[in-house]
Amino acid sequence: MNTITLKKIVTLSKNDLRSIFRDKSFWAPMLAPIAILLLLRFGVPQLAIYYPEVNQYQGLILALMSCINAIFPAFFVSFIMLEEKDLQLFSVMRVMPLAPHWFIIYRISFITLMSFGFVFGTLLLSGLVALSLPKILALSFLIALMAPLTTLIIVTFAKNKIEGITMLKGINMGLALPLVAFLVMSPWTKLLAIIPVYWIYQAFDMSANFWLNTTIGIAYLGLLIAVIFRRFKNKVFR
Amino acid sequence: MILVKKLVYTYPQRKEATVRDISFEMPKGEIFGFLGPSGAGKSTTQKVLTGLLRNYEGQVMVKGKDLKSWNSDYYNHIGVGFELPNHYLKLTALENLQLFASFYDKPTQSLQTWLDRVGLWKDAQVRVENFSKGMKMRLNFIRALMHDPDIIFFDEPTSGLDPVNARILKDIILEQKHLGKTIFITTHNMHDADELCDQVAFIVDGKISLIDAPQNLRLQSGKKLVKVTYRDAQLNASLNTREYAMEGLGNNSDFLELLQTQDITSIHSEEATLEDVFIKTTGKKLT
Numbered sequence A: 001m002n003t004i005t006l007k008k009i010v011t012l013s014k015n016d017l018r019s020i021f022r023d024k025s026f027w028a029p030m031l032a033p034i035a036i037l038l039l040l041r042f043g044v045p046q047l048a049i050y051y052p053e054v055n056q057y058q059g060l061i062l063a064l065m066s067c068i069n070a071i072f073p074a075f076f077v078s079f080i081m082l083e084e085k086d087l088q089l090f091s092v093m094r095v096m097p098l099a100p101h102w103f104i105i106y107r108i109s110f111i112t113l114m115s116f117g118f119v120f121g122t123l124l125l126s127g128l129v130a131l132s133l134p135k136i137l138a139l140s141f142l143i144a145l146m147a148p149l150t151t152l153i154i155v156t157f158a159k160n161k162i163e164g165i166t167m168l169k170g171i172n173m174g175l176a177l178p179l180v181a182f183l184v185m186s187p188w189t190k191l192l193a194i195i196p197v198y199w200i201y202q203a204f205d206m207s208a209n210f211w212l213n214t215t216i217g218i219a220y221l222g223l224l225i226a227v228i229f230r231r232f233k234n235k236v237f238r
Numbered sequence B: 001m002i003l004v005k006k007l008v009y010t011y012p013q014r015k016e017a018t019v020r021d022i023s024f025e026m027p028k029g030e031i032f033g034f035l036g037p038s039g040a041g042k043s044t045t046q047k048v049l050t051g052l053l054r055n056y057e058g059q060v061m062v063k064g065k066d067l068k069s070w071n072s073d074y075y076n077h078i079g080v081g082f083e084l085p086n087h088y089l090k091l092t093a094l095e096n097l098q099l100f101a102s103f104y105d106k107p108t109q110s111l112q113t114w115l116d117r118v119g120l121w122k123d124a125q126v127r128v129e130n131f132s133k134g135m136k137m138r139l140n141f142i143r144a145l146m147h148d149p150d151i152i153f154f155d156e157p158t159s160g161l162d163p164v165n166a167r168i169l170k171d172i173i174l175e176q177k178h179l180g181k182t183i184f185i186t187t188h189n190m191h192d193a194d195e196l197c198d199q200v201a202f203i204v205d206g207k208i209s210l211i212d213a214p215q216n217l218r219l220q221s222g223k224k225l226v227k228v229t230y231r232d233a234q235l236n237a238s239l240n241t242r243e244y245a246m247e248g249l250g251n252n253s254d255f256l257e258l259l260q261t262q263d264i265t266s267i268h269s270e271e272a273t274l275e276d277v278f279i280k281t282t283g284k285k286l287t
């Protein structure tokens, strides 16, 4: 990467952050990940005092909350991108001397990185499950991939912010769905494996093969991202 | 500079072509105008030429090179003015320009100078969400030329602007032409086309019906008449008009007598406007 490319990335990121921080409707959601972290750190141990059975689900609780935290950056960025779609700013990007798809790839990296930071912080500071640093890094990457996936889904399929909010709610509710597979004993629950978050929960199952599940998760999320990326590029970014 | 041969463009979901077999040539250093009513295919043509719409039929050559073989470097050479304002609303005017300026290989011209020229320097630090439509359009305008491109495309550059600002923008366009830039303009404003363009193409329903210099068009269709309005003293000072052929006007005794004896209120030559010519050629109105 040469200095010119670096300069473009810095300018773009700086302005993306400006767009996020200057939007008053994002101020409250920006505090939510911190609230969730505090809840994990101090709330869950308190709860475990009264309901000791909570302890066996710590991994799943942490997984679910990390996913929720991963999706906040997706919320901010997908709203910025819905506006870009609405105002035809993608057309402006397309008449700039940037290599094809450079901008979309930048954006996906930006969201992933931001989300990675949120998840890393959550996993590191929650104090719930003892994980080695390599595992925290791998999990942070896996969970962070939820952000570009969510963003691409919303920006590709939502026509406006109202639809975007609805989709976001749907996705957030869908996050908890695969938990059924870990709470109910039935071979049918294996079908939930088609929902990408399933693999995140699977990776938190300490009795299972961590690296295998994490790798499958990253590959599966990566594939879904690639599929929607194609559609976004052909239908929206034009 | 730009050569278009038998261009046909059909939008993906449409059965019929929107741009139907148009050919034209834009010489270097000239302003070429597309004049036509709403829906004629002006913006569509501009989008093909600026690489936003692909899968067209026919040939487009820019600077001696097929449009299809240009890569993203093309955008260092051209500037694109969009029909509708498109900026980041949460960023200020200056931040918006600086963002796009960072994408070019060379440094852009002074943004302060440009903002100042279009009367936006005092609002440079204001977020674009607080801009009026006209202010946003002026910002669009700067973005199209701040990187000093050889070829500039403007899609209705003066639409939605007050006369003072429209004047400023038109002066800049003419100045860019004198700097040797090749300029493509779409408009449905015949005055703009008349004033700015070296050549205008009349476009209706995706087809060009004629290409010529505005003066030629007006001269060919001019009626060469003078219309005189006067108050008739005999008829209770009611308003009357008479028309005289321009030819031999100085010796036209009837005309001269009218001037000497009546209370003249106005005298106009009946030149054809570009719109008259447009209607005569295409059978369609401009608006």
Ligand SMILES: Nc1ncnc2c1ncn2[C@@H]1O[C@H](COP(=O)(O)OP(=O)(O)OP(=O)(O)O)[C@@H](O)[C@H]1O
Pocket (backbone or CB within 6 Å): B011, B013, B014, B018, B036, B037, B038, B039, B040, B041, B042, B043, B044, B045, B083, B188
């Ligand atoms: N994205 C699109 N998909 C399908 N059809 C389109 C699309 N954009 C424009 N059209 C159609 O193509 C035709 C020409 O549109 P275009 O925008 O080129 O007209 P125009 O001459 O620029 O008009 P105006 O003066 O109103 O800007 C119209 O009939 C329009 O409905």
Ligand SMILES: [Mg+2]
Pocket (backbone or CB within 6 Å): B042, B043, B044, B083, B155
């Ligand atoms: Mg148009």
